[in-house]
Each structure stands twice: as structure tokens, then as C-alpha cells.
Amino acid sequence: MTCIYTNVDNMFNFAVGPVQSCDAVRAIGAEQVPYFRTAEFSEMMLENERLVKKLVHALEDSQVAFMTCSGSGGMETAIINCLTKEDKALVINGGSFGERFVELLTLHEIPFTEIKMEKGKALKPEHLTPYEGKGYTAFLFQNHETSTGVLYDAKLVSDFCKRNGCFMIVDAISSFLADPFDMTELDAGVMITGSQKALACPPGIAIIVLAPTALKRIERTKCCCQYFDLKLALKNQERGQTPWTPAVGVLRQIHARLKEIDSAGGAETEIVRTAHLANYFRIKLKEFNLPFEIFSESLSNAVTPLHPTTQSAFRIFLKLKDEYGMWVCPNGGDMKEALFRVGHIGFLSESDYDKLINTFLDLREKKFI
Amino acid sequence: MTCIYTNVDNMFNFAVGPVQSCDAVRAIGAEQVPYFRTAEFSEMMLENERLVKKLVHALEDSQVAFMTCSGSGGMETAIINCLTKEDKALVINGGSFGERFVELLTLHEIPFTEIKMEKGKALKPEHLTPYEGKGYTAFLFQNHETSTGVLYDAKLVSDFCKRNGCFMIVDAISSFLADPFDMTELDAGVMITGSQKALACPPGIAIIVLAPTALKRIERTKCCCQYFDLKLALKNQERGQTPWTPAVGVLRQIHARLKEIDSAGGAETEIVRTAHLANYFRIKLKEFNLPFEIFSESLSNAVTPLHPTTQSAFRIFLKLKDEYGMWVCPNGGDMKEALFRVGHIGFLSESDYDKLINTFLDLREKKFI
Numbered sequence: 001m002t003c004i005y006t007n008v009d010n011m012f013n014f015a016v017g018p019v020q021s022c023d024a025v026r027a028i029g030a031e032q033v034p035y036f037r038t039a040e041f042s043e044m045m046l047e048n049e050r051l052v053k054k055l056v057h058a059l060e061d062s063q064v065a066f067m068t069c070s071g072s073g074g075m076e077t078a079i080i081n082c083l084t085k086e087d088k089a090l091v092i093n094g095g096s097f098g099e100r101f102v103e104l105l106t107l108h109e110i111p112f113t114e115i116k117m118e119k120g121k122a123l124k125p126e127h128l129t130p131y132e133g134k135g136y137t138a139f140l141f142q143n144h145e146t147s148t149g150v151l152y153d154a155k156l157v158s159d160f161c162k163r164n165g166c167f168m169i170v171d172a173i174s175s176f177l178a179d180p181f182d183m184t185e186l187d188a189g190v191m192i193t194g195s196q197k198a199l200a201c202p203p204g205i206a207i208i209v210l211a212p213t214a215l216k217r218i219e220r221t222k223c224c225c226q227y228f229d230l231k232l233a234l235k236n237q238e239r240g241q242t243p244w245t246p247a248v249g250v251l252r253q254i255h256a257r258l259k260e261i262d263s264a265g266g267a268e269t270e271i272v273r274t275a276h277l278a279n280y281f282r283i284k285l286k287e288f289n290l291p292f293e294i295f296s297e298s299l300s301n302a303v304t305p306l307h308p309t310t311q312s313a314f315r316i317f318l319k320l321k322d323e324y325g326m327w328v329c330p331n332g333g334d335m336k337e338a339l340f341r342v343g344h345i346g347f348l349s350e351s352d353y354d355k356l357i358n359t360f361l362d363l364r365e366k367k368f369i
Numbered sequence: 370m371t372c373i374y375t376n377v378d379n380m381f382n383f384a385v386g387p388v389q390s391c392d393a394v395r396a397i398g399a400e401q402v403p404y405f406r407t408a409e410f411s412e413m414m415l416e417n418e419r420l421v422k423k424l425v426h427a428l429e430d431s432q433v434a435f436m437t438c439s440g441s442g443g444m445e446t447a448i449i450n451c452l453t454k455e456d457k458a459l460v461i462n463g464g465s466f467g468e469r470f471v472e473l474l475t476l477h478e479i480p481f482t483e484i485k486m487e488k489g490k491a492l493k494p495e496h497l498t499p500y501e502g503k504g505y506t507a508f509l510f511q512n513h514e515t516s517t518g519v520l521y522d523a524k525l526v527s528d529f530c531k532r533n534g535c536f537m538i539v540d541a542i543s544s545f546l547a548d549p550f551d552m553t554e555l556d557a558g559v560m561i562t563g564s565q566k567a568l569a570c571p572p573g574i575a576i577i578v579l580a581p582t583a584l585k586r587i588e589r590t591k592c593c594c595q596y597f598d599l600k601l602a603l604k605n606q607e608r609g610q611t612p613w614t615p616a617v618g619v620l621r622q623i624h625a626r627l628k629e630i631d632s633a634g635g636a637e638t639e640i641v642r643t644a645h646l647a648n649y650f651r652i653k654l655k656e657f658n659l660p661f662e663i664f665s666e667s668l669s670n671a672v673t674p675l676h677p678t679t680q681s682a683f684r685i686f687l688k689l690k691d692e693y694g695m696w697v698c699p700n701g702g703d704m705k706e707a708l709f710r711v712g713h714i715g716f717l718s719e720s721d722y723d724k725l726i727n728t729f730l731d732l733r734e735k736k737f738i
Contacts, residue, residue, distance in 0.1 A: 202402045227597075
């Protein structure tokens with residue numbers, strides 16, 4: 001019997017999701033999954049909600065939906081529950097995930113204007129100036145465009161939204177717990193994240209935090225999909241339940257991880273830890289003068305996007321996987337040969353980056369890079 | 370730190386999903402979740418597809434979609450990808466899941482007629498006779514209506530569909546691997562199941578098998594939801610991939626389980642095993658003359674639905690959970706006090722049923738039932 005991934009525990013995973021989990025999360029993965037229409041499950045879900053709200057600094061009367069789907073499912077859920085054909089949306093498109101927002105707005109016939117960003121470039125005030133006072137009602141963007149490793153200035157977008165009365169939907173899937181995020185200060189209507197990024201649990205759950213402004217929009221919107229209907233999800237979550245059988249195992253792992261983060265000092269501590277690892281890696285890259293250019297002019301702590309100057313990015317990805325037991329994150333499409341990414345989220349340590357740097361040095365020694 | 374469900378591994382789970390997993394599946398749950406945009410993941414997914422097709426006796430040119438969602442998400446996916454406003458559907462509604470089909474057809478504006486069944490009653494030829502030759506184009510039903518434990522006669526529906534040229538969508542979520550099912554013989558267009566039923570993996574994945582007749586329908590239907598668009602899912606699955614980050618961990622567990630079932634003799638062996646456990650339990654119930662009436666006149670091997678004659682069903686559920694560490698499956702709504710269900714799917718043995726029977730005897734001794 002061929003066993004695929006037999007050596008999965010011997011791999012080093014520097015991808016950007018799924019990422020490495022801590023021992024407590026893995027131990028729960030080995031347990032039986034409990035029946036969930038119980039008071040015990042409800043209690044856990046209400047605590048999950050409370051802790052997520054705390055980590056993003058949400059207003060007290062915000063609500064959280066735990067949806068069994070990917071982050072992209074979460075993005076679609078936000079759009080079809082909060083926006084209508086009466087809206088006029090602005091959307092930043094600087095990579096694959098911005099493109100996904102564009103596709104979703106198109107499919108769901110939400111009128112929108114696209115702010116097309118050059119890949120790797122930071123958002124600046126002049127990108128938004130042309131849209132001031134033009135009657136836009138909603139703004140969608142990635143806090144961190146994961147595909148290119150660009151952190152967009154959420155404060156800049158937030159100020160625009162406050163001036164223009166725009167409802168703000170933030171895809172914070174890969175920046176949550178990696179970069180500072182204060183939902184109340186930003187006056188964000190929706191923030192979306194996923195179980196397999198800095199929460200470092202297996203994939204399967206999208207988390208959507210909804211400010212009171214979002215709850216009002218949901219109330220008056222007819223959702224086109226029963227499974228993604230936030231009215232149903234929120235009504236159930238009020239008693240700690242879900243309308244459909246959720247990924248109970250992942251929700252239990254999220255619970256353990258949220259408590260771990262909370263008791264270690266909250267989002268701020270986790271962000272400092274991630275920033276430290278990112279800086280550690282970036283300093284080493286420079287110190288050894290490795291043949292990689294940092295692609296993004298506005299970095300997130302979550303990822304370092306690298307353009308190798310001496311070898312195909314995809315060939316480096318394959319080489320690391322097949323010969324060194326390491327996953328970095330390859331890019332697709334027209335970035336396949338040009339870019340790969342090294343993640344800093346999940347259960348990683350300085351010594352893991354030492355191993356990665358040593359591997360790069362070995363590859364340079366062998367003239368592969 | 371309060372730990373909810375600490376004793377989850379000491380519980381006996383006779384619910385109908387999530388169910389108990391075998392050691393191999395649990396061991397994978399403890400492993401790191403691998404990065405998945407790789408040839409290794411693709412190879413696994415193609416093998417998953419091949420094995421699922423074999424287990425349901427699908428035509429060679431059928432395709433399988435693995436969707437990260439619940440079974441209800443799978444039901445909605447089938448409807449929005451295979452049916453249109455030009456259809457005229459028949460749907461059997463004999464419980465919560467039939468009701469869900471009705472809600473979905475209503476939401477998506479698919480014209481339909483409901484065959485309302487009395488709860489607990491079997492499907493008979495006379496239920497279908499009024500609809501012969503009336504131009505119906507599609508037929509949706511639960512092979513096993515999980516909420517009441519009624520197995521509907523798939524052969525009867527299939528014959529109707531063949532005579533009337535109806536496209537057949539079968540929710541086989543809880544009957545897959547518990548009751549015989551031959552997709553080709555039945556000429557079913559779609560069959561839906563989930564990871565947390567007889568596959569005995571954690572919840573998070575719906576599996577949808579699509580016959581060539583379904584593939585043709587999908588090709589010409591515009592899906593109203595990107596996340597659930599089967600055109601995207603199937604195009605990706607052709608190379609063993611998914612459009613969005615899937616529940617990679619659960620897919621790996623499904624892989625182990627499919628191979629286990631296949632090497633043990635396939636679906637037929639698993640069905641015999643489940644039928645044996647169901648019969649073992651039912652004979653004991655009778656032998657000890659326990660105060661429960663079997664609610665369904667057409668039983669699946671997956672579940673025994675019981676109406677207790679001396680105590681509230683919900684109070685029995687709570688008593689078993691809180692004092693004996695056992696989950697049976699409670700009912701909701703107007704069946705809450707009248708019905709509970711004992712499942713026979715998942716990693717269970719005769720001795721587990723002995724323990725359950727002994728518990729019932731103890732409850733009778735104590736005059737609780």
C-alpha cells in the first residue's frame with residue numbers, strides 16, 4: 001500500500017497555509033470528534049467568539065460567524081450577505097486575492113470600480129484621491145495581499161472610508177495575528193480570516209467578524225445561498241451552534257489555540273513573535289547576501305516574498321521539497337518562475353530559519369542558485 | 370483554564386455524525402497538515418476519486434468533487450449546478466433533510482412538487498403514481514432520511530426516473546457504506562455524501578459523485594456561487610487539485626479510510642459489517658424487551674430510531690451523556706421528546722452495544738425508563 005506523505009512530520013513547512021501546528025493542537029487532532037448538538041459545544045463556541053472579538057478589538061456588540069469553508073468562501077459570504085446591487089464598491093486589486101474580490105463582485109453583480117495596483121507596490125494616498133467624494137458606499141481590500149506579500153495601509157483605507165461613508169470589508173486572512181489590526185479604530189465592517197494561517201490549525205474554517213454596521217446590512221440583505229446565509233449562521237451562533245454540521249475538530253483546535261494566544265498576552269504578543277521571526281530571517285538573507293530580491297515594498301510580518309535572481313522560483317520550490325524536505329510557498333500563473341514566498345506564521349522558531357538559510361547556502365555552494 | 374470535552378476519548382459515541390474514527394484516521398489527525406499545491410497531494414486526490422467511484426459503482430467517466438463544507442453544502446452545490454428554472458422537480462419530504470431540499474429548491478427558484486411523506490413511513494409505489502407522465506425532469510430524495518431513520522426505496526424512485534426521463538439527485542449522506550447503493554444500476558445523476566458518516570472521518574468534506582448526465586448539466590448551467598461552482602471544482606480535480614484551500618487534513622484521513630475499506634473487500638464488506646451491528650443491537654432491544662418502539666417502518670443499517678414509551682427522548686439523551694458518558698443522537702423540533710437515534714456507523718463493535726444495552730437495563734432498574 002503506497003503511503004503518500006508518510007514523512008509529513010519530517011518536513012519543514014514555511015508555506016503560508018496550512019502552516020505548522022503546536023503540540024496541543026495536534027493532540028486534539030488525534031482525539032475522537034465529539035457529538036456537537038450539546039451545551040458543551042455551545043459553551044466552547046461562545047468562548048471562541050469572545051476570544052476572536054478580543055483579538056481583533058471588535059466592538060462589544062459585534063458578532064462572529066465560524067463557517068466551514070476556505071477563506072475564499074468567507075470572502076464570498078461577506079459579499080453576498082453585506083452588499084447589494086444598490087452599492088457602489090471600490091476594490092483594491094494587487095494580486096490573486098484582489099482578483100478574487102473582483103470576480104466575486106462581478107458574479108454577484110455588485111457595481112464596483114477596481115483600483116488596479118502594480119504587483120509588489122504599496123498603497124499610497126494618490127491611489128485613492130481620484131475616488132474622493134464620488135459616492136462610493138463600500139470598500140474591499142486585502143490587508144495583506146498574500147500572493148505578492150504586500151501589506152496595504154489599512155489606516156489609509158480606513159480614513160478614506162470614514163471621509164466617504166464607505167462600508168469596509170477587510171480580507172485579513174493572512175495578516176490576522178501577524179500585523180496589528182484594530183477593527184474598532186479602523187471602523188471596519190467585516191474582517192475575514194481562516195483557521196490555517198496564524199491560528200495555525202488545520203484548514204476548514206473561515207472566521208468572519210461582523211461589526212454592528214455589518215449586522216444591519218445583513219439584516220436587510222437577501223442572501224442568495226443558504227449554506228452561506230449569515231442570518232442563519234448568526235442566529236445559531238447566538239446559542240453557540242451552527243446551522244449545518246461544522247468542522248467540529250478544527251473548531252476544537254481553534255479553541256485551544258485562542259486560549260493559548262490569550263493567556264500568552266493576546267494578539268500583540270503573537271504579532272511581536274511573528275515580527276521577530278520575519279526580521280530574523282530577513283536579516284540573515286542580507287547577512288549572507290543570498291541571491292534573492294525582496295519583492296514587496298510594504299512587507300507584512302506573515303511572509304517574505306522573494307524573487308530569485310539566479311534560478312527559477314518554481315525550481316527552487318521543487319528542489320527544497322524533494323531534496324531537503326522543506327516547503328516554501330510557490331506562486332502560480334505569471335509569477336510562477338519569478339516568485340516564491342517564505343512564511344513566518346505557524347509553529348516556527350529561529351532554528352527552523354537557520355536550517356532554511358543553511359539550505360540556501362548549500363544550494364549556492366552547489367551553484368543551484 | 371477550563372478544558373471542555375477533556376474526556377472526549379472516554380465517551381461512547383452512538384450519534385450519526387461525527388462518529389468514532391479508527392486509530393489510523395486519528396493518527397493522521399495528530400500529524401502536521403502538509404502543503405498541498407504539490408504532485409503528492411494531487412496523486413492522493415486522484416486516488417480518492419478513483420476509490421469513491423469504485424465504492425458507489427459509478428460509471429468510468431463519472432467525476433467526483435471534494436468540497437470543503439457540510440453535507441448540506443453538498444446538497445446546495447448539487448442543486449445550483451445541476452438544476453435550472455427550466456426544470457420541473459419532484460422531491461420527497463419525509464423529515465428535516467427532505468425539508469432542506471424543499472427550502473433549497475424554493476430559494477433557488479427551481480419549480481418543484483413536494484411528495485410529503487408521513488414521518489417514519491416507507492415509500493410505496495402509490496406515492497409516485499400520481500406523478501407518472503407529468504413532465505417531471507428531476508427527482509431529489511434522501512436514500513436515508515437521517516432525521517427519522519427511514520430508508521426510501523431507491524429502486525422504486527430509479528424506476529420512476531427511468532420511465533419518466535428524470536434526472537436523479539440522491540442524498541446518500543448517511544446511507545453511503547451502510548446500505549447497498551449502485552449508482553450505475555440506479556442511473557443516478559448525483560450522489561452526495563460526507564466525511565463524518567460511514568467514512569468515519571472528522572466533518573468538513575462533502576463528496577459529490579457526478580455521472581456523465583450530471584456533467585452535461587453542469588456544463589450548461591451558470592452557477593450562482595463561486596465557492597460551490599462545480600465547473601471550477603471539477604476542472605481542478607482533473608489534476609487532483611481544488612480551487613480553494615480545502616480541509617487537507619480531512620482529505621488525508623479520507624484517503625486512509627478509503628484504502629482501508631477497499632483492501633478489506635470494498636463497500637459490500639463494510640455494509641455487511643454495519644448491518645451486523647444494527648441487527649445485533651435490534652435483537653438485544655427485543656430480547657430485553659426495552660421500552661422503546663422502533664419508529665421507522667423501513668430501516669437503514671445506519672441508524673435505529675427509537676421512540677421511548679416511558680420517558681422523554683431528550684431526557685434520555687441528556688442522562689446518557691451526563692451520567693454514562695454516552696452520546697446517542699437526539700432529535701430536534703417537534704420530535705425532540707418523542708425520538709432519539711442510535712447509530713451503527715463509525716468505529717463501533719458488539720461490545721459497545723453491550724455497554725449501551727446494559728446502560729438501558731440500568732436505567733430501567735432505576736425506573737428512569
